[in-house]
Amino acid sequence: MCGIAGIVAQNARNYASEIKKMTDALVHRGPDSSDHEFYEKVALGHRRLSIIDLSENGKQPMFSNNKNECIVLNGEIYGYLDIKKKHPEYPYHGSSDTEVILAMYQRKQEHLIHDLPGMFAFAIWDDEKQQLFCARDRFGEKPFFYAIGDNGEFIFASEIKAILASGLIHPKVNSEALSHYLQYGYVNTYQSIYSNIFTLPPAHQLIWKNGRHEVSRYYSLPSKDRHISLSDAKEEFLYLLKNAVKKQLIADVEVGSFLSGGLDSSSIVALVNEFLPKQTTISFGYDHKDSELKYAKEIAEKYQTNHIEVHEKKQDIAASLLKVSPFLDEPFENISYIPHYEICRNAKKSLTVVLSGDVGDELFGGYHFYKVENQLRNHFSYKNMIAQFGLKLYQKFRETSFVTQKNLQYSSILDFHQNSVRTAFNKKEKSLLGILVDYQQPYSFTPDPNSLNDIMRVDMENYVPGDMMMKSDRMAMANSLEVRTPFLDIDFAEFCIQLPEQLKLENDNDKIILRETMGAYWTETIRNRHKQGFGMSVKTWFEEDTMMSLSNDLLKDPNQKVFNYIDFNNTQKFLNKDNKHWNLLQLALWAHNNQSVL
Numbered sequence: 141m142c143g144i145a146g147i148v149a150q151n152a153r154n155y156a157s158e159i160k161k162m163t164d165a166l167v168h169r170g171p172d173s174s175d176h177e178f179y180e181k182v183a184l185g186h187r188r189l190s191i192i193d194l195s196e197n198g199k200q201p202m203f204s205n206n207k208n209e210c211i212v213l214n215g216e217i218y219g220y221l222d223i224k225k226k227h228p229e230y231p232y233h234g235s236s237d238t239e240v241i242l243a244m245y246q247r248k249q250e251h252l253i254h255d256l257p258g259m260f261a262f263a264i265w266d267d268e269k270q271q272l273f274c275a276r277d278r279f280g281e282k283p284f285f286y287a288i289g290d291n292g293e294f295i296f297a298s299e300i301k302a303i304l305a306s307g308l309i310h311p312k313v314n315s316e317a318l319s320h321y322l323q324y325g326y327v328n329t330y331q332s333i334y335s336n337i338f339t340l341p342p343a344h345q346l347i348w349k350n351g352r353h354e355v356s357r358y359y360s361l362p363s364k365d366r367h368i369s370l371s372d373a374k375e376e377f378l379y380l381l382k383n384a385v386k387k388q389l390i391a392d393v394e395v396g397s398f399l400s401g402g403l404d405s406s407s408i409v410a411l412v413n414e415f416l417p418k419q420t421t422i423s424f425g426y427d428h429k430d431s432e433l434k435y436a437k438e439i440a441e442k443y444q445t446n447h448i449e450v451h452e453k454k455q456d457i458a459a460s461l462l463k464v465s466p467f468l469d470e471p472f473e474n475i476s477y478i479p480h481y482e483i484c485r486n487a488k489k490s491l492t493v494v495l496s497g498d499v500g501d502e503l504f505g506g507y508h509f510y511k512v513e514n515q516l517r518n519h520f521s522y523k524n525m526i527a528q529f530g531l532k533l534y535q536k537f538r539e540t541s542f543v544t545q546k547n548l549q550y551s552s553i554l555d556f557h558q559n560s561v562r563t564a565f566n567k568k569e570k571s572l573l574g575i576l577v578d579y580q581q582p583y584s585f586t587p588d589p590n591s592l593n594d595i596m597r598v599d600m601e602n603y604v605p606g607d608m609m610m611k612s613d614r615m616a617m618a619n620s621l622e623v624r625t626p627f628l629d630i631d632f633a634e635f636c637i638q639l640p641e642q643l644k645l646e647n648d649n650d651k652i653i654l655r656e657t658m659g660a661y662w663t664e665t666i667r668n669r670h671k672q673g674f675g676m677s678v679k680t681w682f683e684e685d686t687m688m689s690l691s692n693d694l695l696k697d698p699n700q701k702v703f704n705y706i707d708f709n710n711t712q713k714f715l716n717k718d719n720k721h722w723n724l725l726q727l728a729l730w731a732h733n734n735q736s737v738l
Contacts, residue, residue, distance in 0.1 A: 149289075223244070259628070260275070312336050402666075487619070502596055573707050
């Protein structure tokens, strides 16, 4: 895991100072070494976190055998040893997965991307073609940002802060991204918070040549569901997941696992046990009666892991926000980023690589609101104009159920999902704040508004990369820790995406395929569990004096930078110690952290 950076410009060696500033800004992503290489038209920079081939042969930027190509890579290519066997003609100098991409490029050029598994963001300079080829992994696990400098330079990096550190661009706030943040709590995966700094979306590639760049999609989610029996699905599920875990255990350092005590992480730990004689697990929990630590301990004892418990006592949340939020670069609402930072910080004390159980809910139907949407769709009033007309009259006299109310309010379960689930500010409320634009990202498929599977596909293309993977990457990298996600193995993820809905959830059951396949690997207590978070609440945090002091400093002072973008007076109406208040506080904190460039 690393940080990458580059500048494409005439007389690239003249940018030695700028490329160093960029890599210095990424020191947390790669504390082990820093290197730079130059061609006439490109400067490439890299910060290294050594995981595979710890020798000098694994360092980057990495030249090909004939030095025509040079690559900077952030990520891991799972199964790279098997890929290497398919390219025996290349004269390898080391044993890193990075060099395998160079071998693939020499044979397949840009077409290599279709055969490249793993999590990655990379750039390859081809000196003969005078071309830069960049790509980002299919599910957005690794970030890639780029911009056009004030003098026409093409600039790219793993994080926005590195592009800003170059001093080659003056950022402008993106009102569409701001609108998306206020509604959903994160910046859309197709945009950055700045209108002149861009993100390469997941499953996309970029080619720069002759002063111009072109972005295109190279991968789309499978859009059709499979017909498969439960017994056949269980067999394939287990085979593919075991294979995913096995591939992601390859490293020249110890690989541990996060263990929350939930179904997903317990499954990963159980399968790691089949490949490692002794594994390290790490759990995080706040000290309160609903802590998940007791569940994690059950699984740790079952598989006799080297188990580390992180007990987080009541802390100064305001101080944590001020310390951790600068790593995000953009406004970000998800309240779990602070505990995620803490578990990564503690994991780094003994580990460099950790497996995570992320994305199980999106793949197996684990969120409560998926079941709610199933109930909405199965209600007699769903898309029934006559029934809805009668219910509108009826509710004038008597209160109706939640399902009835939402069916009257939204045109479909997709409409409900996009405008009610995980949202903070609606269109009317955003307009009060002075945000009049809107933004909806494109998808690689056309969602069926009545399909639960398509709602999960929507989440795979917006929430997973924009929120979940963003949090995972930034908080792990803030601690120089690599986090791997076996559920996002391309073969396994595609299989789960295409499973029929009835193998994922019913009105009274969730994660059916996971429960049916992995139940024997868990304890009885775990088998009876349903989703639980870290057990904290925004309301509780706002009870702290230091939090309210921070909030007052940032949101009750009209001279704060955030009020260059939202209306001060109407903001005061939303400071009610709830999720909207938290959303605004994170926005104000981002503006405060970046006031020198805004």
